[in-house]
Amino acid sequence: MPDPQTRSRSAHALASSAVPAWDAEADVLVVGLGAAGASAAIEAASAGARVLVLERASGGGGTTAVSDGMMYFGGGTALQRACGFEDSVEEMEKYLLASCGPEPDAVRIRAYCEQSAGHYDWLVEQGVPFKAEFYPERMLSPGEEGLTYSGNELVHPFREQARPAPRAHMPQKEGQAGALLMQKLIAAAERAGAQIRSDTLCEALVQDPEGRVVGVHAVVAGEDRHFRALRGVVLCAGGFINDREMVKQYAPELRRARFKAATEGDDGRGIRMGIGAGGAAIRMHMGSVSLPFYPPKSLMRGIFVNATGQRFMPEDVYQGRAGELALLHQDGRVFLILDDECFERPVFAGGEIHAGETIAELEREIGLPPGSLESTVALYNRHAERGEDPVFHKAPEYLKPLTASPFGAIDLSWDKAIYAAFTLGGLATNVRAEVLDGDGAPVPGLFAAGRTAASISSPGYSSGTSIGEATLFGRIAGRNAAGA
């Protein structure tokens, strides 16, 4: 653990008796103005509560504002129907239960699926635009299309476990749509009457002698400030991928992902504040790890091998699962093997390129054990010639024997390529978004949403569940805090 001198004292709730005076008060305090905080503010204010949002940066937005803005919804949303896709709560639930393992939070997943279609309508009501057009490629659209696939719905073994449907909902905007999404949500929060204080760095929660959370201690321009919450506090302060000490202690496997899909605000402060008030932090080791080895799609026609020259996944897998399998289960040492017909450079992933006239030469060139890659390619080619992949079940459209010399290998090991990570662990919450202690009882007056709360994905991330959970459970937290 770090030198306590150099760290905030977030993990220690302040006793209400130690508060010199309240600088301001509200019914509901929201810590952090990202997707979760804005959604909480909208709902709490709409329920009639006086809402004060405390944001560390000079403007709101959080990590969502620098993201693609993708949200994982289903069960037959208006957008899915407008694009001609059938989906049901049950099929969405089956997919998430299969992919969010092991021991997925079935109660939370059920709530997420059941409320998904209605929640999409709410976002439209808040002014978030979506274009009813499907983007069929297996990568992020550069255009304005509203619907695409973002997970492993089409990939073995998930395609056999639940009827696939595209569930990634994207606001209508060319390129990254997260900033637009946050602009709309913040505007809606202001319209609903929520007050926003920026440049306000929250340090710790304030608890009364009975353990109820009654306020927040913050620092504004170097001065201590104390904000009172008459009904509740909602923690929406992001994850912890940018706190080196927390990653080391809780999620050491994520240390090798060089790119953090986060802002500097994702320093774990919200989670530490919750711990300091008695909240339990669970599944703290889990993270989303993405390896964006495609586009271009032709790279899915190659084969991935590990340091012993063996395949370990179907290469049409979703980028999020590819990163997880490569970094967490193959020690981050992986190569993409290609032949002259499918070789291209990855657009985003980087990597180090090697070539050989034969597979044996390539094997030597990249230092794989003698005969290992030859053996793997021979088995793969034998099946691919018949359009089959009985070993990893890659879809037929990406199968072709690797026979056209010269051959190439892209070293996509953790120290050569871009792995993008963020944390999925956080405070334990129930479907009311109440923070739970280690015995499973709510901490009175405390709510959490967004990456400050433990995710339904643990692991097995499908892109869009983060902003999906943030906005849905943010709303629930705001509503329940207002009614508390």
Add this chain to the structure above:
Amino acid sequence: MPDPQTRSRSAHALASSAVPAWDAEADVLVVGLGAAGASAAIEAASAGARVLVLERASGGGGTTAVSDGMMYFGGGTALQRACGFEDSVEEMEKYLLASCGPEPDAVRIRAYCEQSAGHYDWLVEQGVPFKAEFYPERMLSPGEEGLTYSGNELVHPFREQARPAPRAHMPQKEGQAGALLMQKLIAAAERAGAQIRSDTLCEALVQDPEGRVVGVHAVVAGEDRHFRALRGVVLCAGGFINDREMVKQYAPELRRARFKAATEGDDGRGIRMGIGAGGAAIRMHMGSVSLPFYPPKSLMRGIFVNATGQRFMPEDVYQGRAGELALLHQDGRVFLILDDECFERPVFAGGEIHAGETIAELEREIGLPPGSLESTVALYNRHAERGEDPVFHKAPEYLKPLTASPFGAIDLSWDKAIYAAFTLGGLATNVRAEVLDGDGAPVPGLFAAGRTAASISSPGYSSGTSIGEATLFGRIAGRNAAGA
């Protein structure tokens, strides 16, 4: 999280103002009389403190008493020297840094290695007998020998990273030696003047308004009891593998290990009590997972394959690493492939036996993808004929081509075989055994040792570090609590 009605309220510290009356007081309270608690009691009492040990069972012993009593020590202990082995603090440290990854706690490992040889002498002083005889087999001795190998010191890649030395120290006793070890330690604690109260189930810590831990709330014969600690409380209450809810929330990957290397006392209560007083619980997902596929040793001459028919480790690996790799990285679906010359039944691991006249027939019989096992065996045999294993670097003495029909496969998947697990995560502590909060600052008056504290092994377990850490850091906790 569980229904709060059915669970203890350990995760919620009791305010000292809510204590009706103190039923007893001591300078140092020790929660749990296993190896850590007994060691803490000996040292605290020897330092002049009045010590009261609270134990939930009718007699002490904890999980150590039902274990083999193995302790991982090195750096040139008297026993290592008497058996003719050289070792140094540096080599021991190199091995642990390499095997206890990722992001091992280097400061704690350094302390453990530096104090190891002196700590062994202390155990001898407490009356624990050791016989100066080396047991060369790669499995637990049925006899009285005192020294053996318990980790991966001789296995690739560790054998290249640190000079191997046997470091598993076993008390002199035929069969399981844990009960003898606990008998000696408890007798020493009583001689030192510690008082022991059995049948006392601790529920929660008591904290004063400044956050200092000043006592323990316990239940004795259904009645609430409050014990006051004038100097400090030491939590030595074991791990949490036997608390289904905690395993589900924190360490879902361990759920498939059917055998718990633990007693029912390992229900996480000590960790929850620490969390309730502001302690941080770290690396809670990590566990030791053992797959005791040998003895007999001839089984190391086979090859392990996963569900895609591929090898994934050198088969001379330590049982603790085999279990970890198989369960956590191969989804718990593994087969040990043997030929007529090396086939035997595992003594402990169980498993389901299959046979085939050819490798192809065996492959079909156990449902591996067509050609996968044939390809793997062909590559292995080609190298084994030359006494080499360039793919996984198994030691030459276990290498032989698998060519003698009939062939056998032992299905050692998680639902067919014995995987033995216990938890390695727990409260964050420093080298003074003080419990740390989420900011890395000590929780005043609170100490922890044994499996209630997060281990140096995270993962990468070498048998004996549990009781080794428990006794060493238990002593440190007792000494510092007495001086606090």
